[in-house]
Amino acid sequence: MKGIETSCDDTGCAIVDSEGHILGECLNSQHLVHLRNGGIIPPIAQNLHRQNIENVVNTTIKQANIDFSQIDAVATTVKPGLPLSLSIGLKYGKHLCRTKGKLFIPIHHMESHALTCRMHDNSIEFPFLVLLISGGHCLLVVAQDVDKFLLLGESIDDAPGEAFDKMARRMKLMNLPEFATLSGGQAIELAASKGTDAEQFKFSVPLLQYKNCNFSLAGIKNQVWRHIVQQEKLHNVEADALIPDVFNLCAGFQLTVTRHLCHRVQRAIEFVKLHNLIPEEKQTLVVSGGAACNNFINKALQVVCNEIGYRLVRPPPKLCTDNGVMIAWNGIERWRKNLGVMKDFDSVDIEKR
Numbered sequence: 001m002k003g004i005e006t007s008c009d010d011t012g013c014a015i016v017d018s019e020g021h022i023l024g025e026c027l028n029s030q031h032l033v034h035l036r037n038g039g040i041i042p043p044i045a046q047n048l049h050r051q052n053i054e055n056v057v058n059t060t061i062k063q064a065n066i067d068f069s070q071i072d073a074v075a076t077t078v079k080p081g082l083p084l085s086l087s088i089g090l091k092y093g094k095h096l097c098r099t100k101g102k103l104f105i106p107i108h109h110m111e112s113h114a115l116t117c118r119m120h121d122n123s124i125e126f127p128f129l130v131l132l133i134s135g136g137h138c139l140l141v142v143a144q145d146v147d148k149f150l151l152l153g154e155s156i157d158d159a160p161g162e163a164f165d166k167m168a169r170r171m172k173l174m175n176l177p178e179f180a181t182l183s184g185g186q187a188i189e190l191a192a193s194k195g196t197d198a199e200q201f202k203f204s205v206p207l208l209q210y211k212n213c214n215f216s217l218a219g220i221k222n223q224v225w226r227h228i229v230q231q232e233k234l235h236n237v238e239a240d241a242l243i244p245d246v247f248n249l250c251a252g253f254q255l256t257v258t259r260h261l262c263h264r265v266q267r268a269i270e271f272v273k274l275h276n277l278i279p280e281e282k283q284t285l286v287v288s289g290g291a292a293c294n295n296f297i298n299k300a301l302q303v304v305c306n307e308i309g310y311r312l313v314r315p316p317p318k319l320c321t322d323n324g325v326m327i328a329w330n331g332i333e334r335w336r337k338n339l340g341v342m343k344d345f346d347s348v349d350i351e352k353r
């Protein structure tokens with residue numbers, strides 16, 4: 001199975017066999033270009049996908065060292081994502097299927113993040129609980145089957161990765177040489193690890209009084225933002241300099257986001273237990289998406305799971321962020337159940353959500 005991913009700023013491709021072995025993979029990240037621009041500019045992302053997709057696909061095939069005749073189908077992300085970026089993968093995936101006579105499988109990016117864990121661990125059976133935390137999404141769902149998800153809650157404003165990216169930029173962390181090439185989330189995690197007191201700044205955890213599973217990151221972000229503005233004024237901080245105690249500030253910010261995520265997960269597990277949505281022997285929480293790479297968040301989730309008797313599963317970090325492997329694996333899951341495997345795919349279009 002071949003998978004193609006272009007939903008945001010990574011051009012990814014992979015060939016995975018039906019047992020979940022990765023035969024070939026290639027990923028071109030546009031991260032450094034967007035870092036220089038202060039954020040993703042969709043037409044620039046689209047151009048870079050256009051320039052790179054052929055090379056990414058060919059490198060994958062070369063690495064896999066197989067003939068195209070051994071590939072059954074091409075799975076391609078069609079939603080959700082940046083429409084201009086998605087359109088490049090879709091066009092290329094369709095082109096491959098048309099010229100090589102392959103079947104086409106349209107893929108939902110978040111379904112892939114949720115299912116990746118099953119590639120390396122076939123003991124993860126439906127239903128299981130999933131926390132998806134990325135740059136664009138924050139969701140708690142019960143994965144009931146390959147194409148069946150029960151949404152328990154989502155962010156009412158920012159996603160965690162988005163909040164980390166914005167705050168890392170606002171704190172100018174990437175001006176430090178050691179941080180220059182990191183994503184916002186990686187920068188916050190590294191800065192926080194250099195902090196000595198995560199409680200120096202106290203921020204309130206949002207939605208504590210609400211007994212639902214929704215998230216809100218904007219309030220935490222605003223509290224941190226206000227603190228930065230205050231400190232800049234107070235200490236007359238120069239334009240590209242960092243405020244004093246920035247590492248403790250990052251530690252406090254990361255701690256507050258983590259407390260919030262853990263609180264919502266606890267709430268979701270209570271809800272799942274109350275409604276008997278997951279049998280006791282299958283009680284598993286899968287955490288995925290780019291922000292799941294954060295080891296501090298992961299450790300905290302592990303504590304919550306240990307307390308409640310859940311198993312915590314996180315795919316290897318390089319499969320938590322966007323990649324072609326997860327799309328190919330999702331294609332295999334759909335292929336096995338004959339879900340959305342298409343011979344006639346001309347009318348398939350990208351979707352925003």
Ligand code: KG4
Binds near residue numbers: 136137289
């Ligand atoms: O899943 P992903 O590659 O793309 C989306 O679908 O959004 O996630 C990218 C996001 C970025 O916002 C990045 O800052 C965040 O994942 N991220 C992290 C870490 N590594 C990447 N957030 C927190 N801690 C990390 N170590």
Ligand code: ZN
Binds near residue numbers: 134289290321322
């Ligand atoms: Zn993603």
